[in-house]
Amino acid sequence: MISTAKGRQCASTGLTLVQAAGPISFRVAKDRYGALSVRKNSIVGPMPIGTDATSDSRGRYDSMGSTIYLADSRQCAYAEVLLGFRQQRASVAKAAESIGWTVEDYITSVRAQAEENGIDVPWAISVDWQMDRSIYEIRLPGQGWWVQIDDAATLRALEALTPATAGLTERLQLLTAGSLTGDDRDLTTLLAHVIRGTVLDDGSEPLGISYPSKTLTGRCWAYWDRRADEGLSPSRNGLLQLTSENVGPDPEFHRVAELYGLPVLGARP
Numbered sequence: 509m510i511s512t513a514k515g516r517q518c519a520s521t522g523l524t525l526v527q528a529a530g531p532i533s534f535r536v537a538k539d540r541y542g543a544l545s546v547r548k549n550s551i552v553g554p555m556p557i558g559t560d561a562t563s564d565s566r567g568r569y570d571s572m573g574s575t576i577y578l579a580d581s582r583q584c585a586y587a588e589v590l591l592g593f594r595q596q597r598a599s600v601a602k603a604a605e606s607i608g609w610t611v612e613d614y615i616t617s618v619r620a621q622a623e624e625n626g627i628d629v630p631w632a633i634s635v636d637w638q639m640d641r642s643i644y645e646i647r648l649p650g651q652g653w654w655v656q657i658d659d660a661a662t663l664r665a666l667e668a669l670t671p672a673t674a675g676l677t678e679r680l681q682l683l684t685a686g687s688l689t690g691d692d693r694d695l696t697t698l699l700a701h702v703i704r705g706t707v708l709d710d711g712s713e714p715l716g717i718s719y720p721s722k723t724l725t726g727r728c729w730a731y732w733d734r735r736a737d738e739g740l741s742p743s744r745n746g747l748l749q750l751t752s753e754n755v756g757p758d759p760e761f762h763r764v765a766e767l768y769g770l771p772v773l774g775a776r777p
Contacts, residue, residue, distance in 0.1 A: 515656055519709040522665030523655050526718050530650030533578035533729060534585035536643050536755060543644035543749050546574050548737065552701040554675050554694045566693045569657075569700040569717045569730035573737035576747065577730055578646060584726030585643060586764040590633075591723070593770050597631035633765060635774040638756035647748040653710075654718040654729060655703050657688050670702050689719060704732050 515526040537543045549570040567575055579585035597615070604614035622629045656662060663683050670680045676695060679687065687695060703714055716731040735743055755761050756774065765772045 515659075517661050518653075518665075521669065521706045521708060522661060523669075523703065523706065523708075523714075524659035524661045524665075525653040525708065525714075526656050528649045528652040528654060528715060531580070531648055532750070533580060533646050533648050534582050534643055535576070535578045535646055536585050536589040536641055538640050539642050539754075540640070543642075543646060543752065544576060544733070544736075544742075544747055546576050546733070548574050549697070551697075553673055553698040564693055566697055567730065568689075568691070568693065568696045569719070570693075570697050571701040571704040571732060574733040575700075575716070575730050576733055577728060578648070578747075579721065579728050580726045582643060582758075582760045583764055584721050584723065584728065586761050587723035587725040587768075588721055588728065589641075590765060590768060590770060593631045593633060594768055597770070629771060632771040632773055635756070638761075638772070638774065639754065641755045642752040643755055643758060643761070644752045645750040647750055648729065648731070649715055649745045649747070651745050652712055652715045653708055654716060655714045657699075657717050657719045658685065663688060666699055666702065669706065670699065673698060689722070700730065 515524050517523070518525050535543050537545075547565075549566055549572060551566070552571060555564055567577055569575060577588075579588055600614055600618065601611045604611045607614075609617070619629055663685070666688070667681055667683050673680060676698065679695060680698075688699065690696065700717060703717065707713060713734070714732075716729055718727060718729055720726075721728050731747060733746070735741070735746065762772055
């Protein structure tokens with residue numbers, strides 16, 4: 509066992525491990541599905557030839573099976589889930605550039621036209637969106653190990669552990685921090701699949717991946733629900749849902765939305 513400042517290095521895989529300690533995490537999910545129900549992923553690495561890249565709905569660290577994403581704070585959970593709205597607003601930059609406007613002027617114009625026509629701006633957070641979702645408090649496992657993806661030792665270990673893959677061979681032999689935490693699902697899902705398949709030096713399997721939020725508001729976890737994938741009942745050392753609260757009335761939700769300049773429709777709490 510080799511100790512590091514953030515965790516320890518696994519003697520058999522070289523991956524950097526962070527010990528599970530059962531902290532409270534947060535997840536925003538649709539009420540009709542529940543906090544712990546997710547779509548099972550069936551493809552890692554490059555999508556089949558002919559597949560529309562825009563249809564790739566895989567999460568960053570999806571492996572084969574169920575992956576549940578959680579954040580270390582309400583702020584982080586909201587910042588993560590609101591990325592889609594921010595992307596919609598950011599997409600106007602291309603339209604603004606095409607007509608020689610600044611982004612600020614274009615956004616102001618879109619807002620004014622929306623108000624004049626009695627419609628909402630494309631990046632507004634609707635009442636239905638809010639009422640369909642809750643923020644859940646979930647206790648993480650108290651035993652086991654998370655793989656810390658943003659660590660130099662993990663990067664080196666993955667270069668050795670990851671097999672050659674058509675279209676990715678060169679990149680798998682020259683990984684960087686951007687490779688491990690970026691948006692390229694062809695690469696990150698393959699890396700997650702490799703990590704999920706490892707056996708650690710204590711004989712256990714990794715719980716999942718600990719990674720920094722791309723919003724820089726905290727850390728997140730990608731938990732691999734192995735028991736659900738095998739049709740088994742939840743383990744005592746699995747995820748435990750504690751509380752839930754509708755997104756709409758939560759002042760923290762409104763605070764984060766305002767922080768990113770996203771209009772929230774409906775009355776404030």
